[in-house]
Amino acid sequence: MELASALPAKKTGASLAAKLKRWLTPLIVPLALLLTWDLWVRMTGTRLIPPPRDVAIMLYDFTFGGVYDDAFSKTIHIHFWKSVQRVYGGFFAAAAVGIPLGLMIGRIKLVRDLLDPTLQILRPVPVTAWLPLSMIFFGLGPNAAIFLVFLGAFYPIVLNTTFGVRSVDHRLFEAASMLGCNGSSLFRQVVLPAATPSIFNGLRLGHGFAWILIVVGEMTGVPEGLGAVIMDGRTLSRTDLVIAGMIVIGLAGFLTDRMIVALNNRLLAWSPQHHA
């Protein structure tokens, strides 16, 4: 199919063909996966996994209603919005704490000696292991979920920021001090911009973890949210609902990641090798 549509374009101009190629190439693997999924369900005749068509219908009903008219029909916006609030509540809190902390750990030896070992001990603890404690700390509800998302996003942000500060070319500090830039303005004018590529690396990783952890976070007994929908689907053996929830999370994570990449490319216009 891709070949058929790409061939006539070649006559009208190479740039159009190139554009089509750029848009179609990323679609090959998802389409092939869909096809494999469909064929596999047909061939094995399994009842455990719905075919793509059923999931598409579920997604339609989830979005617009009018098919099943049950508790999940036309509720996507409610669940999506709840999850977005928790994901970004946790993510922005992680960035607000992680970036300044990472800058200080990277630049100030006392802060590094004080905090780094503790962070390195806490870091390998799986976020899921925090689930019971976070429910004790924050009770049943959204705050426990936000805390878990925060924890997941925090470590990559703080570690990458620290790394970014530590790897700034020492000559830049010499150049800055020779030009009369010291103290807090050195932090703002040299340390922060020089560490920006690594900070964005951390933000992208942390943002990914934030979406990953929304399902765990919404295991904490919240009625609404994409993670809660997936947990409900599991309890009700509604596999089409589970997969629909997975697809929505995947797409939301993908689209918001593109936004971070766009911001990254804008802020790092000076450094083409850091463009994603």
Added chain:
Amino acid sequence: MPEAGLHRSARPTLAVKGVSKRFTIGDQTVEALRDVNLTINKGEFVCLIGASGCGKSTLLRIIAGFETATAGAVEMYGSPITAPGPERGMVFQDFALFPWLTVKENIGFGPRQRGLPKENLDELAARYTDMVGLTKFADYYPSQLSGGMKQRVAIARVLANDCEVLLMDEPFGALDALTREKLQQELLEIWERTKVTVIFVTHSVEEAVVLSDRVVVMTAGPGRIEQDARIPLARPREVSAIDFNQVRRDITQKLTSHVGVKSAPAAA
């Protein structure tokens, strides 16, 4: 023969007094400099030349204030140097430009630290950008420039910050031969025009003879000054002239008479 440095005043700008420097690497102590004395007058163009390990870059970094001497002191107008300062501008071999700032922002970085009002800052940055011939590239980032252009920015950056002594650490070492020659000429023009004092570290005898009023030959193990010679050639200098070759040969001999005797390992 006309004496190139004579039209400049003989007021000493910099005085290096009995400077020694020892580094400790692991449990080994390396004596980079031993009892170095040097006086540099205002407006002079002085080249420090020597094989690797002779301490010429260390001496420059002590003058810049990036390193402290183990013994002795460097004085500028009679007061000792303790830290880096705008009056001594370093031009690094690897440029050390701020990659997130454009050409004109890099050049305006120093003046901006002094809180210059925006219109003065723009005017100053534009003037120095023009001086190094980069007006068309004022809004480019360093990653978009050639090595020669980057080094022009680095020179303009310290000059825009009113530096009185230009400290250059093998500044053209990373450039190709044609660019290097062009930049040498541009540097001489800037030096003539601004009357800035230049201390220029190089390991190229030809570069030293083309550029400087004085060539200070250093030897390694421990680093010290072997010879401090005036270059008795009129400017502009022609590298293919007979007298140029004579001077070059003399300095090369001075330099190589030690390489291969006791400082051979350091030179390798």
